[in-house]
Amino acid sequence: MVAGAFRWLALRGSASLLLLCSAGCIASNVVAPDERMVVEPLAERVFEPAPTRQLEGLFESCDIQGDAAVSLRKIYYLFSPDGTYTAAALAEVAGKFSFQTLDGIWQNDAAGLVLDGGDPVVLEQSGDYLRLVAPGGLVVLVRKELL
Amino acid sequence: MTGKLLQVIGVIAVLGLVAGSIAGFGVLKDRIRVVIEADDTDLGPDPTALLRDDVQVLAGNLTGLQQAVASNFEQLANGLESGAEARHVDVKELQRSVSQLRGQLRQSDSVLAQLQAKVDALQAMQAQVVRAVPVAPEQEQSGNNVEAPVVEVPVATVADPVADPVAEPVVEPVIAPAAAKPKRGFLSFSVPSTRLAFDQPQEYQLLPKLCRVGFDAKSTLHDFTGVTSAVTGRFRADFDDGDGLCQGEVIASAGTLKTGVEDRDTNMWEHLDSKNHPQIRFAIERFQAAANGVDVAKRTATGEVVGKMTIRGKTLVLRVPVKIEVDPQQRVVIKGQAKLKLSDYGVPVPSQLGVINMEDEVVVWLALRGRAQAEAVK
Numbered sequence: 001m002v003a004g005a006f007r008w009l010a011l012r013g014s015a016s017l018l019l020l021c022s023a024g025c026i027a028s029n030v031v032a033p034d035e036r037m038v039v040e041p042l043a044e045r046v047f048e049p050a051p052t053r054q055l056e057g058l059f060e061s062c063d064i065q066g067d068a069a070v071s072l073r074k075i076y077y078l079f080s081p082d083g084t085y086t087a088a089a090l091a092e093v094a095g096k097f098s099f100q101t102l103d104g105i106w107q108n109d110a111a112g113l114v115l116d117g118g119d120p121v122v123l124e125q126s127g128d129y130l131r132l133v134a135p136g137g138l139v140v141l142v143r144k145e146l147l
Numbered sequence: 148m149t150g151k152l153l154q155v156i157g158v159i160a161v162l163g164l165v166a167g168s169i170a171g172f173g174v175l176k177d178r179i180r181v182v183i184e185a186d187d188t189d190l191g192p193d194p195t196a197l198l199r200d201d202v203q204v205l206a207g208n209l210t211g212l213q214q215a216v217a218s219n220f221e222q223l224a225n226g227l228e229s230g231a232e233a234r235h236v237d238v239k240e241l242q243r244s245v246s247q248l249r250g251q252l253r254q255s256d257s258v259l260a261q262l263q264a265k266v267d268a269l270q271a272m273q274a275q276v277v278r279a280v281p282v283a284p285e286q287e288q289s290g291n292n293v294e295a296p297v298v299e300v301p302v303a304t305v306a307d308p309v310a311d312p313v314a315e316p317v318v319e320p321v322i323a324p325a326a327a328k329p330k331r332g333f334l335s336f337s338v339p340s341t342r343l344a345f346d347q348p349q350e351y352q353l354l355p356k357l358c359r360v361g362f363d364a365k366s367t368l369h370d371f372t373g374v375t376s377a378v379t380g381r382f383r384a385d386f387d388d389g390d391g392l393c394q395g396e397v398i399a400s401a402g403t404l405k406t407g408v409e410d411r412d413t414n415m416w417e418h419l420d421s422k423n424h425p426q427i428r429f430a431i432e433r434f435q436a437a438a439n440g441v442d443v444a445k446r447t448a449t450g451e452v453v454g455k456m457t458i459r460g461k462t463l464v465l466r467v468p469v470k471i472e473v474d475p476q477q478r479v480v481i482k483g484q485a486k487l488k489l490s491d492y493g494v495p496v497p498s499q500l501g502v503i504n505m506e507d508e509v510v511v512w513l514a515l516r517g518r519a520q521a522e523a524v525k
Contacts, residue, residue, distance in 0.1 A: 027369075028369040028370050028371060029371050029372055029406065029407040030363055030370045030371060030372045031361065031363070031372045031374060033482075033484070033512070036359060036361070036482065036512055036514035037357075037359070037480070037482070037514045037516075038356070038357045038358065038359055038376065038514070038516070040357075063476070064476065065475035065476050065477075066475065066477075067338075067342055067477070068333040068336075068338050069475070069476045069477040070342060070343055070477045070519075071338055071339055072333070072336065072338060075334070075336070087334075087335070087336075089336045091260070091336070091338065091339075093253065093256065093260065093339050094250065094253035094254050094256070095520065098261060100260070100261065100336050100337060102267060102335050102336065104267075104335060115334060115335045116267075116335050118335065121334065132334060134333055134334055136332075136333035136338060137333055138475070139334065
């Protein structure tokens with residue numbers, strides 16, 4: 001009787017000890033309050049000026065900031081090395097979505113990227129990413145393959 | 148003789164009468180009082196009674212006037228009230244009309260933007276055609292009339308008006324460079340001038356990929372967090388509204404909460420009875436801004452979101468202190484947390500062999516991003 005009770009206590013103690021040890025191996029995964037928001041990967045990407053970059057290929061927006069972001073949901077640019085481009089923007093106005101399309105010319109130099117003879121905008125690059133900073137907002141584009 | 152005697156007697160009698168009169172007056176002069184009274188038959192109405200009657204008439208008139216004034220005031224009040232109601236209705240109708248006009252204006256803006264985009268595209272195409280088909284000088288000189296879409300832009304060279312005031316500007320026709328006309332808008336796109344209206348009632352849609360909700364729990368050995376991104380919901384809010392307009396719902400999938408340890412997750416889902424109660428819902432009822440907690444210019448707000456939290460089928464009121472802001476992408480960002488006890492919601496508090504115990508109280512937190520619906524921006 002006594003031996004049985006002793007065995008039960010020993011078994012329970014061992015199990016508890018094993019449980020404590022196993023639990024102690026589990027690292028805490030508490031998320032700090034500052035890290036609760038979903039982090040958008042572009043936030044940590046470093047961009048640098050691209051005054052001589054020759055634009056070519058298809059680019060799709062992956063981030064739009066500023067007042068333009070209220071209505072613009074997506075932007076596509078297809079730059080050609082001959083200095084022309086075609087582009088489309090998906091805009092949401094008054095609850096309706098519509099594409100705007102453009103065809104024009106581009107020029108990139110130290111002053112920035114000039115689209116259709118307008119005011120230059122800041123062009124920056126980071127690998128396959130381009131960042132255009134204009135007075136009305138900011139757009140980050142990523143290169144896409146034309147399949 | 149007799150005549151003379153009679154004269155003497157007469158004189159003596161007259162003198163006696165005069166003397167008697169004087170003596171009598173001397174005796175009675177202090178006892179005589181002369182009272183002049185009007186004739187009783189000429190008496191008029193009693194002035195006191197007349198005055199009383201006048202007062203009564205005036206009192207009656209005053210009472211009538213008072214009643215009339217009260218009646219008139221009542222009519223005036225009724226008139227004003229009905230007028231105010233009518234004006235209120237008019238104002239409401241006016242607001243509706245303005246709202247409809249705004250909607251039409253937005254649609255017009257949209258149409259205008261599309262037209263502008265098409266015009267810009269046409270101009271760009273025209274410019275490309277001009278550049279692609281250069282005009283040879285020989286052709287111009289020989290008069291060979293090529294139907295190339297040459298765009299000529301007058302460039303005026305104005306002579307110095309001081310040196311030669313009569314000189315006229317010399318206009319030279321030149322071939323315009325391609326796409327000479329700069330396009331307006333954002334990166335050549337026609338973007339309506341909209342801005343997220345932080346202080347207007349508007350509808351927000353949560354962006355599930357950018358939302359997370361979770362809880363922080365404490366146990367005997369270590370603390371842990373359960374989190375899920377399977378969050379949906381929408382709400383209507385005016386963060387600067389004094390009545391705390393904020394209504395909607397945030398829904399998290401209970402069966403997608405994860406703590407990083409599979410066994411613990413399975414155990415947690417069982418405790419939450421996620422099969423029978425797959426959703427954790429927070430029904431938002433109002434936003435109670437803190438004192439000076441709303442900054443419309445910076446588009447930030449702090450306060451409490453008051454709503455009803457439903458876990459495992461049990462619903463309780465929960466107040467969640469939150470901080471609200473607008474991110475660069477023009478999305479509304481809501482961060483907040485609140486403490487609650489699992490036992491209040493009928494969730495069994497996990498315990499393993501009575502050795503490793505989880506605390507009953509946990510911190511639930513929200514990290515949400517929502518996009519304002521387009522019709523609500525201004």
